[in-house]
Amino acid sequence: xxxxxxxxxxxxxxxxxxxxxxxxxxxxxxxxxxxxxxxxxxxxxxxxxxxxxxxxxxxxxxxxxxxxxxxxxxxxxxxxxxxxxxxxxxxxxxxxxxxxxxxxxxxxxxxxxxxxxxxxxxxxxxxxxxxxxxxxxxxxxxxxxxxxxxxxxxxxxxxxxxxxxxxxxxxxxxxxxxxxxxxxxxxxxxxxxxxxxxxxxxxxxxxxxxxxxxxxxxxxxxxxxxxxxxxxxxxxxxxxxxxxxxxxxxxxxxxxxxxxxxxx
Amino acid sequence: xxxxxxxxxxxxxxxxxxxxxxxxxxxxxxxxxxxxxxxxxxxxxxxxxxxxxxxxxxxxxxxxxxxxxxxxxxxxxxxxxxxxxxxxxxxxxxxxxxxxxxxxxxxxxxxxxxxxxxxxxxxxxxxxxxxxxxxxxxxxxxxxxxxxxxxxxxxxxxxxxxxxxxxxxxxxxxxxxxxxxxxxxxxxxxxxxxxxxxxxxxxxxxxxxxxxxxxxxxxxxxxxxxxxxxxxxxxxxxxxxxxxxxxxxxxxxxxxxxxxxxxxxxxxxxxxxxxxxxxxxxxxxxxxxxxxxxxxxxxxxxxxxxxxxxxxxxxxxxxxxxxxxxxxxxxxxxxxxxxxxxxxxxxxxxxxxxxxxxxxxxxxxxxxxxxxxxxxxxxxxxxxxxxxxxxxxxxxxxxxxxxxxxxx
Numbered sequence: 038x039x040x041x042x043x044x045x046x047x048x049x050x051x052x053x054x055x056x057x058x059x060x061x062x063x064x065x066x067x068x069x070x071x072x073x074x075x076x077x078x079x080x081x082x083x084x085x086x087x088x089x090x091x092x093x094x095x096x097x098x099x100x101x102x103x104x105x106x107x108x109x110x111x112x113x114x115x116x117x118x119x120x121x122x123x124x125x126x127x128x129x130x131x132x133x134x135x136x137x138x139x140x141x142x143x144x145x146x147x148x149x150x151x152x153x154x155x156x157x158x159x160x161x162x163x164x165x166x167x168x169x170x171x172x173x174x175x176x177x178x179x180x181x182x183x184x185x186x187x188x189x190x191x192x193x194x195x196x197x198x199x200x201x202x203x204x205x206x207x208x209x210x211x212x213x214x215x216x217x218x219x220x221x222x223x224x225x226x227x228x229x230x231x232x233x234x235x236x237x238x239x240x241x242x243x244x245x246x247x248x249x250x251x252x253x254x255x256x257x258x259x260x261x262x263x264x265x266x267x268x269x270x271x272x273x274x275x276x277x278x279x280x281x282x283x284x285x286x287x288x289x290x291x292x293x294x295x296x297x298x299x300x301x
Numbered sequence: 302x303x304x305x306x307x308x309x310x311x312x313x314x315x316x317x318x319x320x321x322x323x324x325x326x327x328x329x330x331x332x333x334x335x336x337x338x339x340x341x342x343x344x345x346x347x348x349x350x351x352x353x354x355x356x357x358x359x360x361x362x363x364x365x366x367x368x369x370x371x372x373x374x375x376x377x378x379x380x381x382x383x384x385x386x387x388x389x390x391x392x393x394x395x396x397x398x399x400x401x402x403x404x405x406x407x408x409x410x411x412x413x414x415x416x417x418x419x420x421x422x423x424x425x426x427x428x429x430x431x432x433x434x435x436x437x438x439x440x441x442x443x444x445x446x447x448x449x450x451x452x453x454x455x456x457x458x459x460x461x462x463x464x465x466x467x468x469x470x471x472x473x474x475x476x477x478x479x480x481x482x483x484x485x486x487x488x489x490x491x492x493x494x495x496x497x498x499x500x501x502x503x504x505x506x507x508x509x510x511x512x513x514x515x516x517x518x519x520x521x522x523x524x525x526x527x528x529x530x531x532x533x534x535x536x537x538x539x540x541x542x543x544x545x546x547x548x549x550x551x552x553x554x555x556x557x558x559x560x561x562x563x564x565x566x567x568x569x570x571x572x573x574x575x576x577x578x579x580x581x582x583x584x585x586x587x588x589x590x591x592x593x594x595x596x597x598x599x600x601x602x603x604x605x606x607x608x609x610x611x612x613x614x615x616x617x618x619x620x621x622x623x624x625x626x627x628x629x630x631x632x633x634x635x636x637x638x639x640x641x642x643x644x645x646x647x648x649x650x651x652x653x654x655x656x657x658x659x660x661x662x663x664x665x666x667x668x669x670x671x672x673x674x675x676x677x678x679x680x681x682x683x684x685x686x687x688x689x690x691x692x693x694x695x696x697x698x699x700x701x702x703x704x705x706x707x708x709x
């Protein structure tokens with residue numbers, strides 16, 4: 038079978054990507070950096086209209102996977118498709134339809150929160166529609182007008198993260214990629230961000246891929262989860278089905294048991 | 302999309318008040334400082350001198366008479382006018398120079414078969430001593446001339462012939478006249494403008510280095526503040542990221558261009574006020590305008606030269622270090638321009654230098670003072686072509702993966 042042949046069966050290119058079952062598909066994807074293998078034949082399907090969680094320990098390959106989906110890193114082998122478009126061939130088109138928030142993504146400190154939103158709105162929506170899009174961002178951020186008019190270097194970490202997430206979500210991209218959006222935040226800020234993401238998916242029906250070390254958080258936010266370890270997917274499914282399959286009380290136990298099986 | 306990058310960069314740059322102030326103020330401070338330094342520093346230095354007359358003698362050559370006491374007084378007055386303190390008796394002060402008129406000086410100086418000498422002890426650690434020696438020398442040159450003329454007249458009288466002392470002392474002389482490269486006569490003012498062009502070219506060194514901070518910050522700073530990765534995943538074309546940053550950073554070139562042009566006017570105002578010579582008359586609108594353009598293009602060229610390095614740099618520190626090495630190395634052009642006409646260098650060396658954009662900034666100024674406006678325009682085109690080529694190299698080196706994974 039030719040590379041990508043099966044993918045056409047799973048997608049529906051005649052719908053121009055709108056009727057896709059999967060927002061992203063990775064099949065047998067490998068990626069190495071010098072002597073380090075980051076991904077080893079990784080296969081993954083990110084469903085449309087859902088929050089998809091990618092969980093795993095540090096160095097498991099989560100960020101590399103997200104960076105491949107975000108068109109920033111080229112895979113060495115395998116097949117990658119985002120919104121029905123093959124990567125890296127169609128990376129320019131893909132960039133127009135995704136939004137990406139890297140781990141610890143910062144804001145432009147000398148710009149106000151509002152200007153940070155407006156900058157990305159201009160990039161994606163053009164000068165004419167920028168204000169309208171940025172207004173959405175302002176709403177998603179939940180920050181007051183006064184706070185949005187302050188320079189970003191004056192913000193707390195929580196406020197910065199809220200603006201950064203709003204900057205990604207206001208675009209209403211077909212696939213939003215969030216790498217550990219709540220890492221290092223306090224309970225209240227984390228809760229608020231989780232609610233924002235859930236509301237967003239419910240309201241727009243767009244796909245979100247999300248990573249976190251907090252498995253309880255993933256269980257609460259994500260409709261589907263994939264467990265990643267040493268560059269491979271150990272298992273995937275809904276949190277409830279995974280718990281049931283592994284006879285576990287929570288995702289932490291699922292992960293430990295899946296890891297044990299993999300190493301056995 | 303280019304608009305968005307320029308919009309953001311201009312906001313970012315214009316709010317970095319401290320760096321902007323340094324960039325704007327540096328030429329405004331440095332240029333007048335250079336001017337003042339050249340005039341005042343030597344004069345402001347205090348030197349200590351001691352003049353001893355051990356001869357206490359007098360002598361005559363024909364009707365020209367000298368006395369060692371009188372010569373000592375002239376030397377003292379001359380040294381005083383050069384900022385020396387003349388000591389009556391050497392005390393605890395460290396002497397810069399000691400001038401001794403030895404015994405027998407007057408006799409030997411007025412003799413037809415001996416030579417006289419004045420002894421100067423100079424403190425090797427003193428830069429002021431050099432100025433003192435030059436001052437004493439000027440007195441002795443004048444005295445030597447007077448005595449030589451008197452001796453020639455005396456010998457002529459004894460021989461019974463008419464002798465013109467000038468024809469014996471200066472049988473040959475040099476008469477400098479100024480011409481332009483086309484061989485047409487030019488005035489002293491026009492000749493001085495060529496020297497001025499060298500100074501102006503040298504002054505460009507002050508505008509290229511500070512701009513490194515902005516250029517580095519606009520790329521490596523973004524990476525370190527973790528704003529670059531998200532930006533790279535946007536639909537912004539890579540050329541618009543590079544060009545947007547380049548266009549915005551050239552604002553720094555405009556700021557430094559204005560600042561340097563004002564600094565230049567101050568550079569010439571200070572000697573004008575000090576000596577009453579209208580140095581400002583040497584500045585023509587064409588020269589100020591070309592200087593402004595040379596400053597602007599030099600800053601943009603600095604950006605273009607270091608951009609390929611910055612794009613591949615892992616950290617702010619390594620980007621700054623490599624940038625300083627490149628800009629520092631290229632800036633030797635400005636030093637060279639003080640001593641050599643770059644366009645007159647031998648073929649291989651000249652072609653190598655022509656690849657460095659600063660060479661054309663220097664040549665632009667030189668061509669303008671020589672009224673070779675077409676040539677100046679050609680150098681503008683050269684520098685713009687090199688800038689474009691370097692931008693293209695940066696674009697080719699642009700790799701998201703290398704930017705993300707380079708060590709910070």
